[in-house]
Amino acid sequence: MSNTSTDRTDRTGRADASAASATAEDREDLTTAGSQLSTAPQEDAAPRDGAPNLPALGVVGWARWFWRQLTSMRVALILLFLLSLGAIPGSLIPQSGTDPTRVADFLARHTTLGPLYEKLGLFHVYSSVWFSAIYILLFVSLIGCIVPRTWQFVGQLRGRPPGAPRRLTRLPAYTTWRTGAEPEAVRGAALELLRSRRFRAHAAGDAVAAEKGYLREVGNLAFHIALIVMLIAFAWGQLFKSEGNKLVIEGDGFANTLTQYDDFKSGNLFTTDDLEPFSFVLKSFTGTYERTGPNRGTPRTYQAEVAYREGAHGAERRRTVKVNEPLEIDGSKVYLVSHGYAPVVTVRDGRGEVVHRQAVPMLPLDANVTSSGAIKVLDGYRDAKGVKEQLGFNAFFVPTFAGAGKGEMLSQFPALDFPVLALSAYHGDLGVDSGLPQSVYQLDKKNMKEFKDSEGKLLKKRLLPGETMKLPNGAGSITFEKDVKEWAGFQVTQQPGSGWALAGALGAILGLAGSLFIQRRRVWVRATTGPDGVTVVEMAGLGRSESAKVPEELGALAGQLYDLAPGAPPAGADAPPAGPGTAEAEAGAAEAEAAPGTGPETDTVPEPDSGKPTPEPPAVPAAEGAETK
Amino acid sequence: MTPAAAMELAAATNENLANLSNTLIYSAMAVYTLAFFAYITEWLFGSRSKVGRTAAALTAGEDTGRAPAVTVQKAGGTAVLERPKVVTRAAAGARDVPDGPGAHGGDVQGDLYGRIAVSLTVLAFLIEFAGVLARALSVQRAPWGNMYEFNLTFSTVAVGVYLGLLALKKNIRWLGLPLVTSVLLDLGLAVTVLYTASDQLVPALHSYWLYIHVSTAIFCGAVFYVGAVGTILYLFKDSYESKLAAGGRPGRFATSVLERLPASASLDKFSYRVNAAVFPLWTFTIIAGAIWAGDAWGRYWGWDPKETWSFITWVAYACYLHARATAGWKGRKAAYIALIAFACWLFNYYGVNIFVSGKHSYADVG
Numbered sequence A: 001m002s003n004t005s006t007d008r009t010d011r012t013g014r015a016d017a018s019a020a021s022a023t024a025e026d027r028e029d030l031t032t033a034g035s036q037l038s039t040a041p042q043e044d045a046a047p048r049d050g051a052p053n054l055p056a057l058g059v060v061g062w063a064r065w066f067w068r069q070l071t072s073m074r075v076a077l078i079l080l081f082l083l084s085l086g087a088i089p090g091s092l093i094p095q096s097g098t099d100p101t102r103v104a105d106f107l108a109r110h111t112t113l114g115p116l117y118e119k120l121g122l123f124h125v126y127s128s129v130w131f132s133a134i135y136i137l138l139f140v141s142l143i144g145c146i147v148p149r150t151w152q153f154v155g156q157l158r159g160r161p162p163g164a165p166r167r168l169t170r171l172p173a174y175t176t177w178r179t180g181a182e183p184e185a186v187r188g189a190a191l192e193l194l195r196s197r198r199f200r201a202h203a204a205g206d207a208v209a210a211e212k213g214y215l216r217e218v219g220n221l222a223f224h225i226a227l228i229v230m231l232i233a234f235a236w237g238q239l240f241k242s243e244g245n246k247l248v249i250e251g252d253g254f255a256n257t258l259t260q261y262d263d264f265k266s267g268n269l270f271t272t273d274d275l276e277p278f279s280f281v282l283k284s285f286t287g288t289y290e291r292t293g294p295n296r297g298t299p300r301t302y303q304a305e306v307a308y309r310e311g312a313h314g315a316e317r318r319r320t321v322k323v324n325e326p327l328e329i330d331g332s333k334v335y336l337v338s339h340g341y342a343p344v345v346t347v348r349d350g351r352g353e354v355v356h357r358q359a360v361p362m363l364p365l366d367a368n369v370t371s372s373g374a375i376k377v378l379d380g381y382r383d384a385k386g387v388k389e390q391l392g393f394n395a396f397f398v399p400t401f402a403g404a405g406k407g408e409m410l411s412q413f414p415a416l417d418f419p420v421l422a423l424s425a426y427h428g429d430l431g432v433d434s435g436l437p438q439s440v441y442q443l444d445k446k447n448m449k450e451f452k453d454s455e456g457k458l459l460k461k462r463l464l465p466g467e468t469m470k471l472p473n474g475a476g477s478i479t480f481e482k483d484v485k486e487w488a489g490f491q492v493t494q495q496p497g498s499g500w501a502l503a504g505a506l507g508a509i510l511g512l513a514g515s516l517f518i519q520r521r522r523v524w525v526r527a528t529t530g531p532d533g534v535t536v537v538e539m540a541g542l543g544r545s546e547s548a549k550v551p552e553e554l555g556a557l558a559g560q561l562y563d564l565a566p567g568a569p570p571a572g573a574d575a576p577p578a579g580p581g582t583a584e585a586e587a588g589a590a591e592a593e594a595a596p597g598t599g600p601e602t603d604t605v606p607e608p609d610s611g612k613p614t615p616e617p618p619a620v621p622a623a624e625g626a627e628t629k
Numbered sequence B: 001m002t003p004a005a006a007m008e009l010a011a012a013t014n015e016n017l018a019n020l021s022n023t024l025i026y027s028a029m030a031v032y033t034l035a036f037f038a039y040i041t042e043w044l045f046g047s048r049s050k051v052g053r054t055a056a057a058l059t060a061g062e063d064t065g066r067a068p069a070v071t072v073q074k075a076g077g078t079a080v081l082e083r084p085k086v087v088t089r090a091a092a093g094a095r096d097v098p099d100g101p102g103a104h105g106g107d108v109q110g111d112l113y114g115r116i117a118v119s120l121t122v123l124a125f126l127i128e129f130a131g132v133l134a135r136a137l138s139v140q141r142a143p144w145g146n147m148y149e150f151n152l153t154f155s156t157v158a159v160g161v162y163l164g165l166l167a168l169k170k171n172i173r174w175l176g177l178p179l180v181t182s183v184l185l186d187l188g189l190a191v192t193v194l195y196t197a198s199d200q201l202v203p204a205l206h207s208y209w210l211y212i213h214v215s216t217a218i219f220c221g222a223v224f225y226v227g228a229v230g231t232i233l234y235l236f237k238d239s240y241e242s243k244l245a246a247g248g249r250p251g252r253f254a255t256s257v258l259e260r261l262p263a264s265a266s267l268d269k270f271s272y273r274v275n276a277a278v279f280p281l282w283t284f285t286i287i288a289g290a291i292w293a294g295d296a297w298g299r300y301w302g303w304d305p306k307e308t309w310s311f312i313t314w315v316a317y318a319c320y321l322h323a324r325a326t327a328g329w330k331g332r333k334a335a336y337i338a339l340i341a342f343a344c345w346l347f348n349y350y351g352v353n354i355f356v357s358g359k360h361s362y363a364d365v366g
């Protein structure tokens, strides 16, 4: 530390300060200047010895300590980290919510790991206790963070930017020149200039203090609030949502009541009264497919024509439902989620009477709609001897058959070009009365016997439309009619709160943009009369560490102010032309620990700017390359 | 013309376009390889340059951390001579180290090779772009239906971002070598392991959200990648600077390379800005994906592995941004978090497609 600072008096006229306390003061001065550039919570200075500063007080003390910890940036950071860590297992371990069969499979294969996972809630991570705990803590922390920050910000808006630090030279961007204009005039001009550039500016002592970019804070608070809105909307949706699936064959209808669904899931607070009354009929399904080229088989049109009614007695309306275009009725959405074929079959008994005629929906197994299903004749059938029995057929269906002798029953194309139905026949007890739920697409063959062909093997046959398979010994027949219907699978969902979630999401993006793209920064302009009676103007800028444009903006402002308060002639012919702002002058100033132009005692410092431009060496752009915005 | 003949013609056109695309991609790889060697040459010439060593000496002398401030010339053009100059200095407590001169180290020949490298990169970029375009035309849809196409588009965009920043006169030529190296790896992987002749899109992919969601996802990935390269270089440069400041002597190779890079503070700022700039877009990408999923699958958010990892990536980048505002986490720790976040992005792309099955698995491998 240079001893020149010992005999210096500060601007306010206070008595000499020791070098040490001067630096301490400086530091404090600078801290004040940079204070409240954001509303981030103050960090508790961690004690050096590493022991946490635990409270000595009772319950209240602990509660307060706990709250402070929870709402600190450090804990928010840790909770965020835990949130992302906690989300990982759910992506690697099968989840019962989305894939119950794989969970069952996993449990069957891992006899030790499975139950352990089950205990830890790893098959439903996102609704597990520990995952909920993380995000609930995070959001409590978030609220505990937003509220005080909002107040603090309101306080900042009410208050004024802090006054100029004594030594503007110590700020990240600095410039100075001498001018013939009066200090008051310069300050007045600066005030006007800054205000016209939408700074909040005020005069404080011999300087003007200004600040800009408050919208950054607004954006940041808006972003965090939007996160809360999104979470609440999401939680609300989870509690009240419902989701059901229904397969509808052309010509059939659906009414929105619980019993009509093939399967149904709902949130904890959902009641059946929440189901909105509407109904629809599937008029037709149309699928056409790319016939050539690289996208052969890709759907060209893939849509369901429906006629729907709102409420019990609403007028019938027509709509086309497509994959990305659900039918919306009030708060419910009807999605087209799948499609397949339903060949019409007729079953006759031993006497030749029709006992069963039905379009049988088949479940697709691949992109070319190779499908499988089951035909179940529950009652009305009597065998050749007139004994009541049940019939079952395993069915495979391909819309486009490869041709006889060409391998498997695998469809070659998704359209109905060459439909073939392959059946194998059983009789006996279908087991539907056992009380256990049973898939309509699968036969439970436990109590079924095979029909045998002439060679004593399972009776099976490939049928073209119009063909019939006879059951042995006059047991009847089954006919594949010349009629294949299409079916469409619909998912009906109700997800209240999604509008709010969307609003929150948009708010979050806007807030983020404000928070990340707007820079909050301060500018000070000091104009004082130098020792030789000439006015010295000093300008300095301060932003957050990432703020890129502070020097550039300061330069632009200085340029404009310079036009209003042009440079004065050099202080003396023999004054060293130490260009202010060159590295040497700056280093010198720093060395001397004194700012130019702050008072009569500063004459130990190299004379501030001559105002005359000095030829510059090619400048090194500082941190310029880092720009992205 | 009969319909059948028209179809055949169309099929032939597709075939030709697909072949053209493959040829263009291989050509682009060849030109990228040339660019790679040109960048290497730039670095080699730079290592012999005096300026490089001077910069090192300058830094080494300043172990007090009070280096001379850097002069910034503002308000470009002739007006400069009329205006006061702005002096900048590092924020309190930060190391004040000037930026290195760049790979060429001030060497004229090195600089020449650097320029050649950039020109070659531009050429390779154009060829690759044409290759991607031909691919898109041949499959008659956006060129991001599988991992092969995704890889092509990804590297094209990453190079595009780099060239865009260069065009904006940003000092980032130092990014050239690592970038072109990884582009070559990316393309190599694409044409060998991931190559897919052509395939179909499932109906759920037929939506304009495909264009919005997937294009922003690719763009974000490319920019995050650029940020991650900056972060890695920052970590190297930062430990180099600390070593110098502590009076240590880094190895000759490390010195030769690192002294020519921008200061660690500049690299740090660069990666921060790159990451921060795309973070809102990444947020948008996830939200757009949710909206699309809502339309296509009947639920906005289902914790599908791809969705989950997008979320994890998002939270990790939020962590990074927070860390930079948290005392004790700035600097290196924040940088590690940024790298973890990018690793999450990478895993979301490769890992989830390869190891995990979910609704997004149409993004098939090979």
Ligand code: HEM
Pocket (backbone or CB within 6 Å): A038, A039, A040, A041, A071, A072, A073, A076, A080, A138, A141, A142, A143, A145, A146, A220, A224, A227, A515, A516, B315, B318, B321, B322, B325
């Ligand atoms: C739900 C989890 C949260 C997410 C996803 C999140 C995300 C973000 C993001 C992206 C930023 C922008 C960073 C920047 O301006 O550079 C930010 C800033 C900030 N967050 Fe959060 N945040 C979360 C929770 C919290 C919590 C719990 C707190 C309270 C301790 C908090 C306090 C802050 C503060 C003070 C800033 C501004 C820092 C600054 O001025 O640079 N955040 N947050």
